[in-house]
């Protein structure tokens with residue numbers, strides 16, 4: 001069933017993902033200081049509204065409001081005892097939103113733990129157990145798989161992929177390349193090639209990159225991942241150009257049209273999954289829907 005749905009999704013020429021969630025939450029009234037993932041319990045209608053805005057914009061795949069819902073992150077907010085509940089509800093809310101569209105698939109967002117394997121702050125086993133707990137709850141909520149996103153340590157991402165695979169789920173790995181002289185390394189120093197190898201060895205179903213830079217800067221990463229994994233679907237979710245900080249508030253000024261130009265160029269270069277990260281909204285995804293349909 002999992003494989004059948006995934007295979008059907010891959011028969012599309014291009015699979016349209018969703019856009020940013022953070023700004024949508026703020027725009028629609030997330031209380032200041034609240035951990036966004038707590039919204040799944042405290043204000044589920046808001047979570048569902050953001051998910052539905054991407055279904056309505058034409059996404060083939062939407063994610064979930066569970067990026068920061070692993071035990072390590074939730075502990076910092078005093079919410080560790082709600083880990084399973086936040087993930088299960090997050091999955092259910094996106095599934096409910098997806099059901100209002102046609103053939104919309106839900107992959108759950110799984111973010112970094114924020115603790116450093118490299119520095120010996122935790123063991124791989126502890127990271128694995130944390131991801132297993134999170135992904136077990138996401139599976140109960142009905143999602144097809146997970147996207148291990150905004151990742152910077154391949155060894156951490158591998159633990160999440162292993163947990164997803166133990167549970168018979170789809171796993172996508174997406175890293176942020178915004179460091180190094182050529183901006184082709186993650187914060188932890190990993191290259192696109194290292195990411196592809198680690199992800200595929202662990203059994204990932206797709207690999208890619210999100211966040212960090214504007215969509216127009218993703219060409220090299222896309223090409224190198226394609227070359228390192230010629231038969232693996234490539235996942236690309238760039239930001240809406242360069243951020244502008246005014247009075248401590250970060251905003252993005254790229255238009256949906258300019259973003260779509262950059263995104264469609266990546267599709268031409270072999271990206272299978274395309275969507276947006278920070279600064280992108282349902283308007284950006286709707287513009288991409290028009291471009292993909294007209295292709």
Ligand SMILES: [Zn+2]
Pocket residue numbers: 210211212239277278
């Ligand atoms: Zn982002």
